[in-house]
Each structure stands twice: as structure tokens, then as C-alpha cells.
Amino acid sequence: MLFNSTVFFGFFLIVLIAYFSFKKSYKLQNILLLISSYVFYGYWDWRFLFLIALSTVIDFFVGKTLHGEQNERKRKQLLFISVFANLSILGFFKYFNFFADSFTDVLNLFGFHGDMITLKVILPVGISFYTFQTMSYTIDIYRKKLKPTKDFIDFALFVSFFPQLVAGPIERAVNLLPQISKARIIKKEQIYAGIFLILWGYFKKVVIADNMGLLADRIFNNYESFHGIDLYIGIIAFSIQIYGDFSGYSDIARGIAKLLGFDLMVNFRLPYFAINPSDFWNRWHISLSSWLRDYLYISLGGNRKGNLKTYRNLGLTMLLGGLWHGASWNFVLWGAFHGIILIVYRYIGFVKLPDGMRGMNIKAIFKRWGSMIIMLLITLFGWLIFRVDSMDQFEYFLKYMYLRPSGFTSEFLKLIFWFSLPLIIMQIFQHIKKDLLVVLRLPNIILIVLFSIMLLIIFIFGAQEASEFIYFQF
Amino acid sequence: MDKLPIEILKKISNRKIVSLIVIPLLVAFLVNLYLIFYFERFSPNPFYFIVNKKLSILKKIDKKVDWLVVGDSSGNQGVNPAIIKDSIGGSSYNLCTFADMGLMDGCWMLDYLIKSDLAPKNVIMVQVYDSWNRNVYPALFGQYPFSWIYRKAVEPELFIPEQYRKDVFYSHFLPIIHQADRIPDRIKTLRSFKQKLAYIDDNGYNPYTFGVNEYEINADFKYHLKYTTDREPYISPHNLIAIKYLQEISENTDINIYLANSPLHDELFADSTFNKFYTKLNEIISSHFNESGRVHYINNPPILFNKSLLQSSDHLTDEGAEIFTRHLLKEISKAKLE
Incomplete structure (x- = not known):
């Protein structure tokens, strides 16, 4: 169901x-x-x-x-x-x-x-x-x-x-x-949050994720017909799809649970705003990453037995984390990729937020956003490994991902822009206010208008046939 | 690390919660209500639009019709009732829809008129060759009257699986879900939609006057060549039900039924593989009507057209429709003499 x-x-x-x-x-x-x-x-x-x-x-x-x-x-x-x-x-x-x-x-x-x-x-x-x-x-x-x-x-x-x-x-x-x-005891605040989570979850899933999925599938399933910027667009579309799909599901699940009086753990905390891989895994699929940390990484010794063993434990944990996603070598490689990135960042010492990135001065903000962008690019590359069906497809992407547009680029960019815009706006506000429910601070009349528009958009732009959530396959 | 965002719960009153749930749902309900009425006349789905338009013409018929034209899209833009009227007189309507309904909706429309005591004297049924192996496309059910689908108000009866009955319901009562996905496309193509599809004559004729597109014709040509390669012709179960109905009508009423092949692209017909398929199909169709006294299988072999008069392999331009209509009338005269 x-x-x-x-x-x-x-x-x-x-x-x-x-x-x-x-x-x-x-x-x-x-x-x-x-x-x-x-x-x-x-x-x-x-x-x-x-x-x-x-x-x-x-x-x-x-x-x-x-x-x-x-x-x-x-x-x-x-x-x-x-x-x-x-x-x-x-x-x-x-x-x-x-x-x-x-x-x-x-x-x-x-x-x-x-x-x-x-x-x-x-x-x-x-x-x-x-x-x-x-x-x-x-x-x-x-x-x-x-x-x-x-x-x-x-x-x-x-x-x-x-x-x-x-x-x-x-x-x-x-x-x-x-x-x-x-x-x-079901509090009104819980119902309030639950309604928003359900609506926003559906919006992310059926409007953003499913439509980005169509674009991602079009490019990935016919990759030899595309080149240049279009391949980047395919990866970006998939990254929006997988986030919208999975976080959308989590939001719906948590919203439904709230209506029943239960508080389930937050599973996503704006992962694409992460500044390094440790930060990313504190934000993406938190329930799994924390499970792997608590029951696998720590059981292996965590970071208590010296650097080499720490790297081993990180690598093994991420490798198995990748394997958890599915019985396919690209998931294992994706896990290994993230393991390597974690190890590299640990080796260079970028695990916690450095002093130079704290505060609201221009330099610190610039460094933080620079780190975010680098981490985002690393994440996007990881999604390429995650999404490809074959080594040939992976090699094709690497070979033809140059910065040249095609006849389709403009149309694709418009789709990405319009469907990701609501997500980007919401996430920027959530990030600035450090509050995932920031939208509930709006005056009631604006919320009513916003909810009405979201509901209509879900009906009009949402997929007609119920499409499965990506993480069901895991 | 940068501070992680958390969920900060907000205080709210009961009234506000209720308003946040009720008002958006009410807005959606009202929009849906508006769409029910708007889409009946101007559905953003071109298929639905044509079906709705033809059904509205059908419902307005209040006298017995001399010439009822039904069938698929090749007839929709291929048969001009005004030419029938000018040539041989009498009233005439073109209620052709789509090949995806096979012969079925033509039979339903005929049955509707019979049951309304408005049985037509003559029925011309125009079918493209590749409509014969198709069962009715369930997504179109929703455009037909509720009573036809749920209460079997017309014959022949069709068993509709439960999953498609749901589509009928959604299509009638929840267009905001069922058809709303087309709204963005409609907004983009509003002007061209109004030019191309919205123009359907009061007699149901939907002329194509937008020039010849060779690319479209060539692409369609390739499609039909591929379709008839390594495939055997047959008549679908739904069309067999429709044939049986037509045979019964021919035996029990004095309605003349002229089953006509659609017009065809001359180059397509000249292809040996296509021709073999087509000929074999016609033999199968003919075999069903050999002993049906009042069902005449006409335009066999089909009249052929070159690209200058075509929109696609079986769709004609307005000029082509004039030729095809006159040809059908000649075929009908020939059939009457036989």
C-alpha cells in the first residue's frame, strides 16, 4: 500500500x-x-x-x-x-x-x-x-x-x-x-506539525521527486542520446529525486505518526547543506547512519583504537551501509566512495567546524558556503555511482560530461528550476532559522493560502499513477 | 559542525488547526467542482475533448438522422456531413472518435439513438485497419455517460474490470486528479488547441486545415510498416462483440450499415508487407459480414491518397476529406445496387 x-x-x-x-x-x-x-x-x-x-x-x-x-x-x-x-x-x-x-x-x-x-x-x-x-x-x-x-x-x-x-x-x-x-496525549502542536509534514512530504514526493524522476530517467535510460551539460542535469535531477522521494516519505510517515500521537525520529536535516561528510551523515538518512554508527562502527572500535583502525572501521561501515541499499555492486561502490571521502576528510582534519568557519563575518560565511558546495559536488558524484546501471554508463558519463549545452539543455534547466525552486526556498529558510518547521511561523492566513496552493499543485502537477518510493526497493 | 536544524513546535488553537485542514480541502473541492463543468466542454485532454464534443452533439439530436457517421479519428476528420447533405440530402452527423474505442462507441451511440426512438436510417462506420485488434482503451471510459458504463444503458454490454470502473468515477467526479496533469500542457498550447481541436462543426466534422507536415507523415508511415511486420491480423474480443451487435441490428431493424475502411496513404498500401497484412485483415472482416444483408463492407480496397492530402497515414486534410466523403457515397450507391 x-x-x-x-x-x-x-x-x-x-x-x-x-x-x-x-x-x-x-x-x-x-x-x-x-x-x-x-x-x-x-x-x-x-x-x-x-x-x-x-x-x-x-x-x-x-x-x-x-x-x-x-x-x-x-x-x-x-x-x-x-x-x-x-x-x-x-x-x-x-x-x-x-x-x-x-x-x-x-x-x-x-x-x-x-x-x-x-x-x-x-x-x-x-x-x-x-x-x-x-x-x-x-x-x-x-x-x-x-x-x-x-x-x-x-x-x-x-x-x-x-x-x-x-x-x-x-x-x-x-x-x-x-x-x-x-x-x-496528542497535543495540538503535534497535529499542527503533522499536517504540515504530511502535506510537505506529499509535495516533495509527488510534485518534486516524481517529476525530477521523469527527467532523470529520461537522461539515464537513454544516456547515449545525451552529452555535456545534460548529463550534469541528469545527476542533479536524480539527486533532487532521491532526496524528495525519501525525505518526502519520511515526512509523511512522521506526520501520520504525529496524528496518532507518536514522535518518530527526524530522518533528514537538510543534507545538501552539509559542509563535510561527517556532517552529511548527520543529516542524510539519520536513522540508518546513526544505526550503523552505534551498532557497527562503535562495535568495531570506532575511533578509539588509533587512526588506521578508525579508517578501517569507517570504510567497513560505509561499505556495508552501501550494501544495505541493495544487492548491486554500484551500491557497494557508492558506500566505498563515501567511506573513502570520510577517511580523506578525517585524514586532513576536517571533521568538526573549524574556527575559521564560525561566526557571521564574510570570510567565515564564504568558507562555509564554499565547503557546502564542495560537499554537494562530492555528493552529486556519489549519486552518479548510485544511479548508473553499468560500468559502460558510468564511463560514458565521465567521458562526455563537458560543459557544453545541447538542444535539450534549456528545456531541462527550466524543469529543474521550476520544480526545485519551492524546495530550495523552503530549505534556505529552514537552514537560516535552524528550524525544520519554520513555515509554521507564518501568519495563519498565509499558511492557509500556502497549504491550498500546495494541495492544488499536488493534484495538478503530481504523478497520476501512484509511483513507488525509491527506498522501497531497499 | 554548523548547528543542525531541529523541529520547533508552534502553539496553535483548535480553530486554526481546523481552518488549516478545512479551507485547503474546500478550495480543492471548489476547484474540482469548477473543473467538472469546465472539462466537460473543454477537457485539456484532446481525446476526452473530442469524445465530450461528439456526445454533446449526440444528445442534442432530436429527430431521426438520415446518415450517422461513427468510427475512429480517420472518420472524425475524413467524413464531412455537409457534403453528404449537399450530395444526397438528408441530415447527417459525424460522431467519430478514436480507434482506441474500436467499433464499440459507434455501436453505443447507435444503440442510444435506437433506444431514444431516433434510430438513424443509415450508419457509416469508418475504421482504420489497426483499430480492429484493439480492445477498448479503459482510460476513455470515463468520458462516456455513467449510465452507459455502470448501468449498461446501451448495448453491446461490455465487462469493465473493477480497476477501470474506478477510472470512470475519477474521470467524472475527480477531474482535479484525473485530468489536471494536462492543465500545464493546455496552458502552454492554449492558442494552438483553440485553433486545431476546438473547431468542431455543429455536425461533428473536425476538419484539418493546418497544412501538410511531411515529417509527421513519414514518421507515421514508418510506424505502420513496423506494426504490420511479423504480426498477424486478428479481431479483438471487444470488436467481435461489436460485430455481433451489428449483425443483430442488421437482422432486426431496417438500418443500413456501411462499414468502411479508412482512407490510406498510397505509399503505405504499396508496401508488400503492409499490403499482405491489410488484405488478410480484410478477408477476416469480410467473413463476418458475408451473410449480413444490411451490413455492407465498403471502400475495400481502400481509396488511396498521396501526401499532399494527408495529415498522417489515415488522417486527411479538409481537401482530402471532401474526396473521401464523395468516394464513400459512390461506394454506398454501388452497395445499394448490389
């Missing part, structure tokens, strides 16, 4: 009405949300409900047992069960064919004729998200940062909560479980 589909509107309306009619009992609300979440997921393919249920059952009982276990060896074994089970599910459904094909390619490279079995495995939607979410529960219990919940319904809801089930944010139990386990 896609957020941008009429089925979802009907579904959510029914859930919302039922939810508020059960307002006297948060336990009944939880049961309702759990059933709704399973219906939401099952609408796509009911067969994979079994996987969520399996992951839920395993981690609930592992968590419960882990908390009561004092023997360190047994604690590790229990943790291993949880991590192994979740990674096995993820590994099989997501990576089996990838590794089989890659192994075959390696064998062929050495002259052996391998013929690995390739299974027609369907990738369950959201598997990368909910497996990571549920693993964070058992890991936090192991680390004694969290006590397990005794209520299976609460835990099951934590794993399957429909607003964030299929494309995040990847929630932490320390944040979401306490909200599930008590009565929600």
Missing part, C-alpha cells in the same frame, strides 16, 4: 476514526494499530507477514531471556541468535542471488564454469528497515541500555508500526517503545 494511493487514504481514514474512538484505552489502540500495520503490509503481499512475525517472535523472546541472563557467554549466544536470524532473513531474501551471481562471475574470471542456482526470490518490501529496527532492540538489551517489554503486542507494534514499516525512519526501541507502552 503506497502512501500516495487512494487505497491508503481510505485505509488511514478508517484507522484514524477507529483510533480516536478507542482513545480511552491505549491498549485497544495498540491492538488496532498492530492489526492495521499487518493489513498495511499484507496488502502488498500477505505471504511475507510470516517473516515480520518470525522476526518479532524471535526477538521478543530473545530480548526477554537476554535481560534475565547473567552469564556473559550465554548473553552473547542469545544476541547471536537474534542477529543471525535477522541477518539470515535479510541475507537470503536480499542478497542470495547477488552473491550467487558474483561468485559465478569470479569463477568464470578464473576460467571455471560455475553455474550457481539463482532463485527467483522476491525482495520483501521494508525488510532492510524492520530487521535493523528489531535488531537494535536486542542489541540495546544486551548493552543494558534498555529493559525488554513484557507486552508482546507492544513489541509487535514496535516492529511493524505501519507509518515507518516499509521505508523508515528506522526507529530505536528506546524512543518508540515507551510511546507505545503508555497512553498518547
Whole structure:
């Protein structure tokens, strides 16, 4: 069930009405949300409900047992069960064919004729998200940062909560479980923010991302027909598409959750304003980057064991972060690219904001914006690696990306300009005021006009058929 | 690092929340309401526009028609009712739409008139060769009256899958979703739209008077050559249903039905691959009407036109339409004699 589909509107309306009619009992609300979440997921393919249920059952009982276990060896074994089970599910459904094909390619490279079995495995939607979410529960219990919940319904809801089930944010139990386990008091401010997030999320997705996606696809899918500036435009269009699509989804998810009285973590904090790669990963897909930092990077030793090991840990974390995105070598390379950039920046010492960039003097502002632009260019190059389908396509881009316009350039630039303009204006204000909800400071009458215009634009310029969110494939 | 932006919640009153939800929705509702009425006359979708225009002409018919012309776009701009009237007299209307409706909407329009006690005396049905293998295009359902689609008010009945019934609903009642994507294009092309499409005669004729575009003709030529290569002709299930209906009409009423091939580009017809496909298709079509006394298959082989009288392989200019209309009348006279 896609957020941008009429089925979802009907579904959510029914859930919302039922939810508020059960307002006297948060336990009944939880049961309702759990059933709704399973219906939401099952609408796509009911067969994979079994996987969520399996992951839920395993981690609930592992968590419960882990908390009561004092023997360190047994604690590790229990943790291993949880991590192994979740990674096995993820590994099989997501990576089996990838590794089989890659192994075959390696064998062929050495002259052996391998013929690995390739299974027609369907990738369950959201598997990368909910497996990571549920693993964070058992890991936090192991680390004694969290006590397990005794209520299976609460835990099951934590794993399957429909607003964030299929494309995040990847929630932490320390944040979401306490909200599930008590009565929600829905404040007006939450509803206010929720309405804006939902509207802005849809705007980013169906108006900006989907239209930029058409342009990006046109260039990338027919790349040999384009050259020069058009190739740059393709990359820019994709960078706007992936941001609009993913942050749009996160906003809708968070907005819906707010209407239900839940606060999900912020997943994007103006990533294209980052001044260095560390800053970028504090702003882009924060729920994943923080998960990788807390459960992988720190577990590997973080930056506590000297420079070389820090670089190793950074590289490995980003490599696996790239692999998380999909069973394809370009995602791995993209992860590796960002790992290298992180290492380079760390090596040159540009991790924190230098003194010379602080303050409001011209030089500091100039340096900050200069750093932002450099980081943006690095990010755009990374998106090229992320988006290409083949090495040939990548080489073509590198070879023909010179600064010469074509007959299409003007038309493409107009499209980019008009569709990215609302996003740029909004983000500049959010950046200046350091407030992601800055628009809510506007007088009510202006907000009403703005919301009305946004809604009409969503209808008029939005994609007619519900198109999937990019991160569903992850 | 530069300070990260956060979410600062703002205080708000209940009244303001309600106004922020209700007013934008109300605005969208009112815009949608306006579009329901506006798009019925001036849909930004050229297909929808033509269908709406032809249906509005159909609904205005209050007397029995002598010559009802139905079919696809080749007939829409290929048959001039005024020439029929001048040549042989009687009333005549051109309600041709698109090949994507196959024979179906022609049958529906005919049935509508029969059921309204306004059965025409003669029906000319103009179909391009590649409309025969097409089932009805569901996106166009929404332009036909609700009663035709949902309450089966006209025959032949057509099973419409549930997913397309939704489209019918949206098209009628939610044009802000269903058709609004065309508004930006319409704004860009408003002038040319008004020149080209908005001009449909009161008798339904949609003349093409904008000059010959060789590029368009050549591109269409290539398309049809490719279409008929490695492909076998057949009649789609929807068109078979329509044929059955026409056979029943011919048996049970005294309406004369003239099923006419569309005009064709001479160079296209001269191509051996195309010609083979076309001939085989005509044999299949003829076989359905051999024993239908009142259904006459005319313009077979088709009258051919050179580029100077064409907009595309089967669409004529206004000058070409005059020739084609007169040709059809000759064919009809010949058929009557037989």
C-alpha cells in the first residue's frame, strides 16, 4: 500500500476514526494499530507477514531471556541468535542471488564454469528497515541500555508500526517503545506539525521527486542520446529525486505518526547543506547512519583504537551501509566512495567546524558556503555511482560530461528550476532559522493560502499513477 | 559542525488547526467542482475533448438522422456531413472518435439513438485497419455517460474490470486528479488547441486545415510498416462483440450499415508487407459480414491518397476529406445496387 494511493487514504481514514474512538484505552489502540500495520503490509503481499512475525517472535523472546541472563557467554549466544536470524532473513531474501551471481562471475574470471542456482526470490518490501529496527532492540538489551517489554503486542507494534514499516525512519526501541507502552496525549502542536509534514512530504514526493524522476530517467535510460551539460542535469535531477522521494516519505510517515500521537525520529536535516561528510551523515538518512554508527562502527572500535583502525572501521561501515541499499555492486561502490571521502576528510582534519568557519563575518560565511558546495559536488558524484546501471554508463558519463549545452539543455534547466525552486526556498529558510518547521511561523492566513496552493499543485502537477518510493526497493 | 536544524513546535488553537485542514480541502473541492463543468466542454485532454464534443452533439439530436457517421479519428476528420447533405440530402452527423474505442462507441451511440426512438436510417462506420485488434482503451471510459458504463444503458454490454470502473468515477467526479496533469500542457498550447481541436462543426466534422507536415507523415508511415511486420491480423474480443451487435441490428431493424475502411496513404498500401497484412485483415472482416444483408463492407480496397492530402497515414486534410466523403457515397450507391 503506497502512501500516495487512494487505497491508503481510505485505509488511514478508517484507522484514524477507529483510533480516536478507542482513545480511552491505549491498549485497544495498540491492538488496532498492530492489526492495521499487518493489513498495511499484507496488502502488498500477505505471504511475507510470516517473516515480520518470525522476526518479532524471535526477538521478543530473545530480548526477554537476554535481560534475565547473567552469564556473559550465554548473553552473547542469545544476541547471536537474534542477529543471525535477522541477518539470515535479510541475507537470503536480499542478497542470495547477488552473491550467487558474483561468485559465478569470479569463477568464470578464473576460467571455471560455475553455474550457481539463482532463485527467483522476491525482495520483501521494508525488510532492510524492520530487521535493523528489531535488531537494535536486542542489541540495546544486551548493552543494558534498555529493559525488554513484557507486552508482546507492544513489541509487535514496535516492529511493524505501519507509518515507518516499509521505508523508515528506522526507529530505536528506546524512543518508540515507551510511546507505545503508555497512553498518547496528542497535543495540538503535534497535529499542527503533522499536517504540515504530511502535506510537505506529499509535495516533495509527488510534485518534486516524481517529476525530477521523469527527467532523470529520461537522461539515464537513454544516456547515449545525451552529452555535456545534460548529463550534469541528469545527476542533479536524480539527486533532487532521491532526496524528495525519501525525505518526502519520511515526512509523511512522521506526520501520520504525529496524528496518532507518536514522535518518530527526524530522518533528514537538510543534507545538501552539509559542509563535510561527517556532517552529511548527520543529516542524510539519520536513522540508518546513526544505526550503523552505534551498532557497527562503535562495535568495531570506532575511533578509539588509533587512526588506521578508525579508517578501517569507517570504510567497513560505509561499505556495508552501501550494501544495505541493495544487492548491486554500484551500491557497494557508492558506500566505498563515501567511506573513502570520510577517511580523506578525517585524514586532513576536517571533521568538526573549524574556527575559521564560525561566526557571521564574510570570510567565515564564504568558507562555509564554499565547503557546502564542495560537499554537494562530492555528493552529486556519489549519486552518479548510485544511479548508473553499468560500468559502460558510468564511463560514458565521465567521458562526455563537458560543459557544453545541447538542444535539450534549456528545456531541462527550466524543469529543474521550476520544480526545485519551492524546495530550495523552503530549505534556505529552514537552514537560516535552524528550524525544520519554520513555515509554521507564518501568519495563519498565509499558511492557509500556502497549504491550498500546495494541495492544488499536488493534484495538478503530481504523478497520476501512484509511483513507488525509491527506498522501497531497499 | 554548523548547528543542525531541529523541529520547533508552534502553539496553535483548535480553530486554526481546523481552518488549516478545512479551507485547503474546500478550495480543492471548489476547484474540482469548477473543473467538472469546465472539462466537460473543454477537457485539456484532446481525446476526452473530442469524445465530450461528439456526445454533446449526440444528445442534442432530436429527430431521426438520415446518415450517422461513427468510427475512429480517420472518420472524425475524413467524413464531412455537409457534403453528404449537399450530395444526397438528408441530415447527417459525424460522431467519430478514436480507434482506441474500436467499433464499440459507434455501436453505443447507435444503440442510444435506437433506444431514444431516433434510430438513424443509415450508419457509416469508418475504421482504420489497426483499430480492429484493439480492445477498448479503459482510460476513455470515463468520458462516456455513467449510465452507459455502470448501468449498461446501451448495448453491446461490455465487462469493465473493477480497476477501470474506478477510472470512470475519477474521470467524472475527480477531474482535479484525473485530468489536471494536462492543465500545464493546455496552458502552454492554449492558442494552438483553440485553433486545431476546438473547431468542431455543429455536425461533428473536425476538419484539418493546418497544412501538410511531411515529417509527421513519414514518421507515421514508418510506424505502420513496423506494426504490420511479423504480426498477424486478428479481431479483438471487444470488436467481435461489436460485430455481433451489428449483425443483430442488421437482422432486426431496417438500418443500413456501411462499414468502411479508412482512407490510406498510397505509399503505405504499396508496401508488400503492409499490403499482405491489410488484405488478410480484410478477408477476416469480410467473413463476418458475408451473410449480413444490411451490413455492407465498403471502400475495400481502400481509396488511396498521396501526401499532399494527408495529415498522417489515415488522417486527411479538409481537401482530402471532401474526396473521401464523395468516394464513400459512390461506394454506398454501388452497395445499394448490389
